[in-house]
Amino acid sequence: MSISTTNPKLNQILSSQDLSVLNERSNLKGIRQLAGHLGIMGVSGYLWATQMNHWPIAIPALILYGFSLAAMFAPMHECTHRTAFANNRLNEIVAWFAGLLSFYNSTFYRRYHKWHHRYTQIPDKDPELDDLKLNNLKEYIIEVSGLTWWIGKIRTHTRIALGKVENYPFIPETAQKEVIRSVRLQLLTYFSAIAISVIFGQLWFFLYWLFPLMVSQPILRMYLLAEHTGCTNDDNSLTNTRTTLTIWPMRFLMWNMPYHGEHHLYASIPFHALSEAHEKLKLHFTHVDSGYINVNRNIINNLGQ
Template sequence: MTASPPSAPPAAGPGAAAPLLSAPLLQRLNERRDGPGWRRLAFHLTVLGLGALLWGWPMPTALPTASFWALRLVGLLLLGWGLAFGFCAMHECGHRTAFAGKTLNDTVAWWAGLLSFYNADYYRRYHQWHHRFTHQPGLDPELEEAPPSTLAGYLLELSGVPWWIGKLRGHAAGLRGDFGGRPYIPAEATAAVTRSIRLQVAVYAVLLAASLWQANGTLFWFWLLPLAVGQPLLRFVLMAEHGACSTDSDGLSNTRTTLTLPPLRWLMWDMPFHVEHHLYPSVPFHALAEAHGHLAPHLVHTGQGYLAVHRDVLRDPARLALP
C-alpha cells in the first residue's frame, strides 16, 4: 500500500549525523557567483549552435555525399543532446544556485525548460520533494512511475517513449490547472504554475504556426526530431542517479555519483556528482567537484563511468525494481 506524503515535508539535508563537511568549508563551497554559470551556459549554447549549424548545413558541391551526411548526423546528435540536456541547466538554475541572483536563475531555468520540454516552475516544486524523499517509494515523485525491472522495460525507458507520454499528459493537465494528487504543487502555487505552463505551450503554438505558415517544418526538424534523438542519452545518465540504490532515507546509499568524461559532465552541469548534490543541494554545480574530493571516501555508490554502471545493472535488471 502506498503511503500518503505528509502535507509539510521535513527539512532536507544530510541528516542528523555529524556533518561530513565542516561549516567553514561548506560556507565557502556555497558561495554563489555568476561567472561559472555564464561560462557553463556559453558552453551549452555553443553545443546547441554548432549542432544547429551542422544539422541545417546546405550540401556543398565540393564535399562527398557520405562526408556531408556524416557531418549532418553529428550536428543532429549535438543539437539533440544540447536540447535534451537543457534539463540539466534547468535543474541547476531551479535550485537557484547556478547564478548569484534569483531572477537570472529563474529566467535561464524557464528557457532551458522550454527547450527540453519541461516546465521550470512545475519542476522546481516537484524536485524539492524529490530531494526531501529521495528514492523512497510512495513519497518520491520521481517514483510515481515504477522504474523498469526487466530488459524490455529497461530498453523502453531508454527510448524515451514513457517520458514523452508523461510529458504530454503532464502539460495537458497543467493547461487545465489540474494538479490533483500532486502535493508538491500547493494550492497557493497553482495559478502561477498554470500560467507558466500556458505561456510555454503558447510559445510552442506560435513556433508551430510559423513552421506551418512557412511550410518548412522548422519546429519538427530543429526541435522535435533532435529532442527525440537526444532523449536516450539523457535517460541513460538519469537512470544511473538512483537506479539499483537503496530506498531508505540515507543520502549516501540512495544516490549514485558517476565519474565521467569532462564534456558530458559539463553538458550535465556537473550533475554526475549526484550524491554530493543531494547531501548538500545548496552547493552550486561548479563547487561539486571539490565537494566530491572531501566526500568520496564516504560514498556507497560510485560508478566508474556510465557504461560500467549500466553493465552492472544489466547483469540483473530486476535490481532496478522497488521493494
C-alpha cells in the same frame, strides 16, 4: 533544500567553513557555463542545418545538437535550486527557457524536485519512484527510448494547462495558479513555433527541435537512470544516490550533475564547486561508479532483483 535523513551527522561531514566556501554562488561562472552550453548548441545546430546531406558530419552534429537541447535539463535543474547564479531573478528566467528547450516546465519541476530531495528514494513519497519502475529488459528499452517520458510529459503538460493540478500533492495551493500559467505559456510558445513553421511551409519545428530531441533523449534517459537506480530505498544520502565518474564533455553539458551524491548531500553547493566537493566527500559514498555505459550494464544485469 535540506537533507532528508534520519542521521543528522550525514550533513555534518563538511565543516561549516568548507561549506561556506563551497556554497558561494557566482553570476560570472553561471553565465560562462551557460554561454559555453549555448555555444555548443549553436555550432552543432548550424552544422546539422547546413550539412544534412553530408551524413558523416550531419549525424554527429545531430546527436550533439539534440543532446545539447536535452541537456538544457541540467541548467533548468540547477536554476530551480537557485544555485546556477547569485541573482535569483536570473535563475528563474534561465530555468524557464532551459525547460522550454528541454520540454520540461521549471515552475512545475521546482515543486516536484523539492519533494524528490525531501523524500529521496522513499517509496510512496519520492515522486521519481512513481515515474520509474523497471522489471525487465523490455521495460528498460522502452524507458531508455524516451517513449514513456514523451507520453508522460504530454499528459502532464496538458492536464496542468487544463487546470487539473489536484493529483500533484507537491504543488501547494498557493503555487497552483503560477504553475498553470507557466505551463500554458510554454505550450503557447510551442504552438506558435509550429504555426510559424506551417505558415512558411517549412519543417523548422520538427527539424530543429522535435527530431533532435527525440534522437538524443536516450542519452539523457541513461544518464538519469544512473542517479538512483540500484541504490538503497531509504533516506541515507550516502547510499541512496550514485555519483558517476565520466568524461569532461558529459560533465560540462550536465553542469557537473554526474557528481550527484555530492549534490544530494549538499544541495546548496553550486555546480561549479561540485568537483571540489567530490574530492572531500568521495570516500563517504557507497556508489561512486565509472561510466554511464557500465552503470546501465549493471542496471540491466540486475533487472527484476
